[in-house]
Structures are given as C-alpha cells and as structure tokens.
Amino acid sequence: MKKFIRNVLLFSIVFFVVEKLFYFFLFISPSLEVDRRLENLLEGNINKDLVIFGSSRGARDLIAHQIEDSLNLSAFNLSYPGSNIEFHEFLLESLLKYNTSPKAVLLTVDDPVEFISNESLGFRFDRMYPLAKYNYINNELIEREEKNVLSRFLVLARFNQSNLNILQKRFNTVDSIQVCGSMPISFQKENIKFNYGKIDHYSLNEENEVLINAFERFQKLCLTNDIDLHIVFPPNFKAHNPDFERRIKELSDKKVHHYIYSNSTSQYSDSDYYHDATHLNKDGAVLFTNQVIEYLRNYYSN
Template sequence: MTKRNIYRLLLFIILIIIIDRSLGFLISNYSLKYRFDNRIGLLLKDSLNKDVFIIGSSRALNGYSPKVIEEETNFTCYNLAVSGSNVEFHETVLDLILSSKHKPKTIIYNLDDCATLMQFKGQIIYPFEQLYPYVENDKINKIVAEKMDKNLWTTKFSLTYKHNVNFISAVKYLRGGKEKPSFEINNIDKYGSNLMEGKAKGFEDMVFQNNNPYKFEKSYKPYQQSLENIINKCKSNNVKLILVNPPIFFTKNKGFLEEVSKICNNDAEIIDYAELFASNDYFYNHGHLNKKGAIEFSKQLSKALNKN
C-alpha cells in the first residue's frame, strides 16, 4: 500500500470517528433535552442529597407526598418511584442511590400487594427507557447493554452505537421540543411525586371491592431475589429500610405480607396501611390514592418516621 493510500485510509478513519462522535453527542444531548422526568439524571449528578428516598411503582409515585413528610418530620425526602416498574428495577434504583455521594438515612420501599412478588407480564416491567438517556454513565451503559444484549466493548468505541437507543427521543425533540408529561405517569413535581386530583374516569362512584382483583400464589423467584437484595443492601450500607403496604380500596391478599415477612427475616420494618381508609374520597381508583389521600397517608407515615 502506497503512502498516499495510507493517508487516505487514515483520513477516512478520522472522518468516521468525527461523524460518529458528533452524531452520538447530538443524539445524547437532544434525548436528554426531550425528557420531562429527569430524576435519574439528578441522582447520577449527585444533586439529590436527601434523608429519605421513596422507591416503588405507581402506587409510590402517586401515593406519597414528600412535601408533607418534610413538613411533618425533620427529614428531607424525595420520590424516585416509576410507574409500572418491577422490583428488579427498584433494585437498580437503590443501587444508584447507594452509589451516590450522599447516602440516605432511610429507604421507604412501597409494596404492591402481591405484585411485588408476582409476575404480571406486560403490566409490570423493567422500564429500560428510564435509563436510556443516561447511558453515558458507565454503570447505566453496562445495565442497558446486558439487558439489550448489546456488545459492551462496541459501546465504548462507538458513541453512535451507545446512544442508538435514544435516536427516537432525539428526533421527537427536533420535531416538537420537550416531552409533554402524562397526567398519570410522569407529571413529576419538584419532590419527585405525581399526585393526582379527584378520581379516575369511571371511578367517581367506586365501591369497596370485597373480592381482591389479584390472588397471591407462588412468588416469582427473580422478584423474590431482588427483594432479598434490597433488604441486604440496605442492611450492609447501614440504611434503615421500611417496607410499606399502602392504602388500597379492595380486600388485601392473605399470605402476601406473611411471605414478605419471611423474606425480610427482621432485617427491615414492615408497616401495613392497606386498610387505613374506608372512604373512596381518598382514592383515584381502587389501587391508587389521589392527592387528598396521598397527603393524609403521608401524615400518618410521618408519625412512624418520627418514632424511628
């Protein structure tokens, strides 16, 4: 190969690298700008120095008021719950919390009656899209690469390949700007919560369900393992863990809390508020509190936090 051809090859490689880096940077930048919910980003930047973190799925996102907890206790509080997420994702969120510079004093983990330990395919998932915009972080990138069966080494070499999961979000930003928050899912306030007014459509006159919509049977082993991991990680990091069974407007499952108690083995406190409210005034639907319910429930929870 002549020197001239070698120079052409080197120039071509340099050009490819420049294009890859530039395109990858733009995709990453635009996808971050597109997101309305940036709580994971704040956590990765060590911008959340809080005494108490709330983790869980939609019942935690919609049913707790950190503002009230701060007013009723001497603790700062923030909500990192994600709608529709499973206990495996909650373990990931806990890992990110514990790896930050500011470790909390307490973790409140919201239990979803039976759904914490049972698999509901398509309904309760590991929401990768919550992590995609932050793949520049090595830990997040590793998780995403493993879950999506991407070549980890290639993600380190090619910025475009690393951020390909964010391409659609980048395009959406260019077309319409920032993401419009969903009323029920990610209308996040400055405390990390999404409190909902009134009642959901069709639930205005809801009555108490004597028959539980779910029947707790055998726990799903990977979910059980993740719950065990959450308990053990809090214990080893000297972080108090409180497992909270929130208010619901249906008959709670027999055996669910007993199973949780066995897994817990006295390494975390379990508080059952399932039957706290007898009126539908406090509920958005049968499984979720509305803003009025979240405020009153958070006042009751604050009493337990003060005792601790």
C-alpha cells in the same frame, strides 16, 4: 490494492468523524426530559435523610415534602410508575454510589404482583436511554443485554430512537412530578366503576425468582449501609391481603420494619379517595402520608 486500502482508510475516517457528531444528540437528551430525577441521582444531587422507592403506588400514594415538613428531615421520592423491584434495586445501588447514604428508606410494595411477572411492572429502560451518554448507564444497559459492547466505543451504538427526539418534553395530567419527586393525582379516572374488590389469591407458584432475589439484594444494600428499611403496604380499593403480607414478611430480614395501612380507616373503602382501584388520589395520598408520618414519628421516638 493500494486504492482499496486508501478507500477503506478514508471511509473509516469519515465514519468516525460523522459518528462523533451524533454525540450532540446524546449530550442534549437529558436536558429535554421533564423527569430528571435519575440524572440528578447520577450527578450526586439527591442527598436526603429519607428516600421513597416503589412503582406508581409509591409515586402517587406518598408525598415526600409532606414527610419532610412534618418530621423536620429531608425527603425525596424516587418511585417510578411501571417499575419493578429490579429497577428499585438499581436505583438504590446508584443512589449509594453517587450520593450520601440516607438514614431511612421507604419501599412500597405492590399487592399481589411484587414478585409476579406482569406487563404493568418492569425495568424502566426508557428512563435510561436518554442518559446513554453516562458510561455508568451504558454499562448497565450492556449488562442487561439492551446494548452490546460496541457501545463502549461507538456513539451510534449507544443510540436509541428516543435520542433523536430533540423537542422539549412536557408533563401530562397524570405524570406531573413535584419538586420532592412525588406524583400525586388530584382527580379521579374517568369512566371507571369502583367495586370494592375481594382478596386476591396469592400463589407461590407464580413467583419469579429474579424478583425475589432483587428484593433480597435491596434489603442487603440497606442493612449493610446502616439504612433503616421500612416496607410500606399502601391501600387498594379492596380488602387487605393477609397472604401477601405474610409472604413479604417471610422474605424480609428480621431487621426490616413493616407498615401496613390501617384497616380501620373508613376512607380506604371510599372511592372518593382513589384515582382508580390501585392508586389513591391526592386527598387519599395526604391521608395515607399522614399515617405513615405518625408511624415514623413513633418509631424514631422510641
């Protein structure tokens, strides 16, 4: 019995010593990422007048430094390709927790899937795994059932396969991030045929209540922190969807503002201004950002 207890104690000591050695991988994981925006957010380094949230359409279609240069205010883009409104809410909540509150927020919306579950948009857990050393991130992963409570005590329980990759990451041709956080694409996608699309049918029956609730909480975070929230409708290579616009406005607080791209702008029906059917290329992004700038200039001059 004494030998058994001794062996158990010895195993426990060795396990905890070895287990702590894996903290090295957790510690260096953030520094190996090329997209360090979330880490900078947690470190309190994103203190801007205006912050952009959204999925790839926010990342590609709006250029934060262009807004900054034109309006003489600091701006940053926190849009993540493939992210949904739940992730945007998490980012905004984190921004307010660790940074000064911005004066204005731009939230781009995805026509027609903003509130519809789909494979292209989700909660970007992959951006959180490299930051598992932060208790704040680990607690969020536990709450979302991506980790269990053991991760509060064991380094190995925080581990993800991505933490074992100790090679420096590199930008690819599509996801290259500017200093301002924006990710415009300078080229057109290869082997793509552009057909000007018809309006998508919008069905309330397909909506996901979880996403709608996240949208409502996102608004509440802005309003309770005296942040001007501007919901932005970027162009697709198709006709504008009035049903989608109407639904967004129905779910918006009366204090929330909306900017819908100009239907009269001929370039938005010209494929030369698009990377693909749902994303502008850099020329299109410069054009669209300039129009948003004019909208903001008029709004704040009144």
